Amino acid sequence: MTTKSIDITLKVWRQKGPGHKGRLETYRADNISTDMSFLEMLDVINEQLTLDGREPIAFDHDCREGICGQCGSVVNGRPHGPEQGTTLCQLHMRHFNSGDTLVIEPFRARAFKVVKDLAVDRSPLDKIIQAGGYVSVNTGGTPDANSIPISADIAEEAMDAAACIGCGACVAACPNASAMLFMSAKVSQLALLPQGRPEAAKRALAMVRQMDACGFGNCSNERECEAECPKQISITHIARLNREFIKAGIGSSVF
Ligand code: SF4
Ligand code: FES
Known part of the structure; x- marks a missing residue:
């Protein structure tokens, strides 16, 4: 199987902290392997930002296996991106096309304050x-299987x-x-x-x-x-x- 790569444009919400005003910043993401997950793509961007002496994009993640619930951003208006039943960490870049522009924002809700960039307080x-x-209910030790039908x-x-x-x-x-x-x-x-x-x-x-x-x-x-x-x-x-x-x-x- 051959690995494809795509060139995309990202417009990412950048916000220094809870009390700061945020704005969308534009980044080029060229030569992105379609085998990468969305978060791996952000890692690549962050590596470049760090090498350039700029602040990497803050985003939440932990397991990267769709189980911890830590990841999550809104991609083109959809929480966790365009694929149904998929967390952002399990979303792969093969679902996007070369030339796409992706607008990436934090989860927005009155109860979720932005901590920084894409990271919110959940x-x-x-x-x-x-x-x-x-x-x-006092469950005691491990009950025998089927003891509670x-x-x-x-x-x-x-x-x-x-x-x-x-x-x-x-x-x-x-x-x-x-x-x-x-x-x-x-x-x-x-x-x-x-x-x-x-x-x-x-x-x-x-x-x-x-x-x-x-x-x-x-x-x-x-x-x-x-x-x-x-x-x-x-x-x-x-x-x-x-x-x-x-x-x-x-x-x-x-x-
Ligand atoms: S979207 Fe809501 S209901 Fe679904 S897994 Fe996340 S927190 Fe739970
Ligand atoms: S990083 Fe754990 S569910 Fe996405």
Whole structure:
């Protein structure tokens, strides 16, 4: 197999820090191998910027295998770029053509402050998880397999919800900058299983309250979140979250 290379133009959001004004800067990215990942392409740009004595582009990443949720930028208006079900670190340059111009921006949301360039502070998502609290069922040691009967369908659905990597692309994609898809995945993965049932409603209420406190918007069924989620988390989880929230609200002062 022969390796192709492409020449592209990048317009990258550069911002010194949270209180600074940002702007798009243009860079040439010539002779980029189509076998490279998007982040490897940015590494090449950064190497050149460093050799030129200029500030490299700050961007978040860790595993580069689509599992940690650290990477994420908006490429030509789409969180994680144009490929469905793909994180930015798993996006390959073969999906672009020579002569393309790519506009690369940070995830934008009121709750995500720009730390520098493409790196944003996604700790509000951690705060939502913390608000959900622990599962207080005493699980003891490792139980025997199948000692708690769970149907294959339910186990699958819980696993699908647990695939959320907390990247925040759903927030960046949503016109309301809502964290509902993220939060619903976290609520579902526990609420579907017997061990997570006792606190399911309470957890949903606490997480929704924290989401509001962090400045995320509300869900208005735009479905942009589902379309851009690299783990293809379904919005059916939002319906489950809403049911748990209503259960928690009945009899409390929430309504
Ligand atoms: S629901 Fe999808 S887009 Fe949102 S944080 Fe989880 S993996 Fe990322
Ligand atoms: S760097 Fe870990 S998911 Fe992209």
